[in-house]
Amino acid sequence: MIPIENYIALSAILFTIGVLGVLTRRNAIVIFMSVELMLNAGNLLFVAFAQQYEALSGQVFVFFVMTVAAAEVAVGLALIVAIFRARRTINIDEMSTLKG
Amino acid sequence: MDGNLITFYILGFVAVGAALGMLFSKNAVYSALFLIMNFAVVAVFYLMLGAPFIAMAQVTVYAGAIMVLFLFVIMLLGAEKLAGKDTLTWQKPFAWLLVVFFVFAGAYQLGMRGLTEAAITPFPSSEFGSPAAIGDILFNQYLLPFEVTSVLLLVAMIGAIVLTKDRKQ
Numbered sequence: 587m588i589p590i591e592n593y594i595a596l597s598a599i600l601f602t603i604g605v606l607g608v609l610t611r612r613n614a615i616v617i618f619m620s621v622e623l624m625l626n627a628g629n630l631l632f633v634a635f636a637q638q639y640e641a642l643s644g645q646v647f648v649f650f651v652m653t654v655a656a657a658e659v660a661v662g663l664a665l666i667v668a669i670f671r672a673r674r675t676i677n678i679d680e681m682s683t684l685k686g
Numbered sequence: 687m688d689g690n691l692i693t694f695y696i697l698g699f700v701a702v703g704a705a706l707g708m709l710f711s712k713n714a715v716y717s718a719l720f721l722i723m724n725f726a727v728v729a730v731f732y733l734m735l736g737a738p739f740i741a742m743a744q745v746t747v748y749a750g751a752i753m754v755l756f757l758f759v760i761m762l763l764g765a766e767k768l769a770g771k772d773t774l775t776w777q778k779p780f781a782w783l784l785v786v787f788f789v790f791a792g793a794y795q796l797g798m799r800g801l802t803e804a805a806i807t808p809f810p811s812s813e814f815g816s817p818a819a820i821g822d823i824l825f826n827q828y829l830l831p832f833e834v835t836s837v838l839l840l841v842a843m844i845g846a847i848v849l850t851k852d853r854k855q
Contacts, residue, residue: 588690588691588694588734591796592691592698593731593735594792594796595793596701596702598788598789598792599702599705600701600702600724602785602788602789603702603705603706603709604705605785606709606781606782606785607708607709609777610709610774610778610781611709612768612772612773612774613714613765613768615714615756615759615760615765616708616714616717618756619708619717619718619721620709622748622752623705623708623724626724626725626728626748629740629744630728630731630732633731633732633735633737636737636815637735637736637737637814642814642819642820643823643828645737645739645815645820646820646823646824646827646828648740648743649740649743649820650828650835652743652744652747652748653835653838654835654838655748655752656752656839656842657839657841657842658842659752659755659756660755660842660843660845660846661842663755663756663759663846664846664847664849664850665849666763667759667762667849667850668850670763670765675768676763676768677768679773
């Protein structure tokens with residue numbers, strides 16, 4: 587039995603790497619992948635605590651998070667394709683039309 | 687140190703290494719492949735945590751469907767590499783500083799406080815986390831959220847079609 591602290595630490599590190607990806611990368615697709623990594627870190631913690639407290643609801647929640655992530659990816663990637671068609675780039679620094 | 691813990695550390699290093707590989711790869715295709723590796727390792731963690739159904743869903747939905755979608759879009763757009771220079775200057779070191787601070791603050795909290803020990807059963811029963819048990823709770827206790835997710839997926843599908851439709855026709 588692995589202490590739950592280990593899973594919390596691992597999940598925190600993975601989540602932070604995801605945050606770092608969102609903050610420092612400029613490629614919209616890589617930013618999207620970083621968001622997926624953060625969702626995944628949250629899922630890992632859900633499952634770890636589900637085992638700790640023997641509550642199956644945690645695992646069901648992971649199921650729902652996966653569904654929402656799938657929907658988010660479908661819409662998000664469609665947005666990226668639409669933006670690429672209009673602007674010929676997916677560098678988020680060049681999407682600054684609304685900047686005053 | 688028992689075998690379980692050694693396995694955890696090895697897998698943990700692979701997971702963190704794959705995540706860092708995703709972060710540092712200049713090529714978006716490599717990033718996607720590193721992320722698939724990370725998802726696969728997390729699926730093994732789910733197996734270790736007594737969640738075989740979630741582990742299989744992770745492999746098929748995340749590492750399978752979602753990442754194939756990512757790779758498909760990357761190759762469709764030819765967007766492996768970004769043209770143009772990096773406009774971030776001082777923000778990058780600052781982001782790293784905040785991240786290191788966050789990790790250390792979290793580690794400090796964990797180390798100082800720890801967690802209240804709940805009643806821990808060393809190995810959950812084999813029924814725990816089985817597809818039958820998940821299905822039972824999903825279709826009884828969580829029936830309404832389950833139905834709502836089906837509507838959500840439909841909305842996402844329609845949204846994706848509308849967003850990528852060619853306007854000229």
